[in-house]
Amino acid sequence: MIDDLKNGATIEEALVLTLLDLANQLNKLGEDVAANAGLTTQQWLVLLQIADDPNFPIPLYMPRRTQSAGTLASDIALARGVSRASVSVIVTQLMKLGLVRQEEEQGDRRHKRLFLTESGQQTIAALEEDRKKANRELFVDLDESELDALLVSLRKCLGRLWAVGNAGVLYAKRGL
DSSP states (O other): OOTTOOTTOOHHHHHHHHHHHHHHHHHHHHHHHHHTTTOOHHHHHHHHHHTTOTTSOOOTTSOOOOGGGOEEHHHHHHHHTOOHHHHHHHHHHHHHTTSEEEEEETTEEEEEEEEEOHHHHHHHHHHHHHHHHHHHHHTTTOOHHHHHHHHHHHHHHHHHHHHHSSHHHHHHHTTO
16 A cells, blocks of 8 residues: 555545546647647547547447547547537537537438548648657656556456446446
8 A cells, every 4th residue: 555645534535536637638639739739638539539549448239340440429529538519519619620520321311420521631630740749748757567457457447437438327236
């Protein structure tokens, strides 16, 4: 156990609060990187999802799609744990910026597949070096085995949340 835990602190609570603080700091870092292309972190993440970035964890129940097959907004919402309405707002913004286009799915006009435009692809490419630089700086103090262990552990936690549907369901199932 970590020696700097205060009296009465538990490792689980310390981990959750640390992860929440980390998420806030990562969001700030993402805003700095995304701002170089005039985007928000959330817009950039949706672009990466539509581009089928291989670094995104995908729930086991969702097939990984290639960019040529397009992406459904509902799949982005499900994978990222956000509402479809939130994704729709972001997609609309990205379409207005000319970074994303949508096509009706054959056989079901209600479903619209999302694709990057050439400008969207260029935007992602333009941010890639900043992304890599920020990630290298973030993880400079961890060696490869620590990075591997961290990724495995975080994906296990994420998988648990996906398995129960979402954090609210996990909380409710415990009767808390």
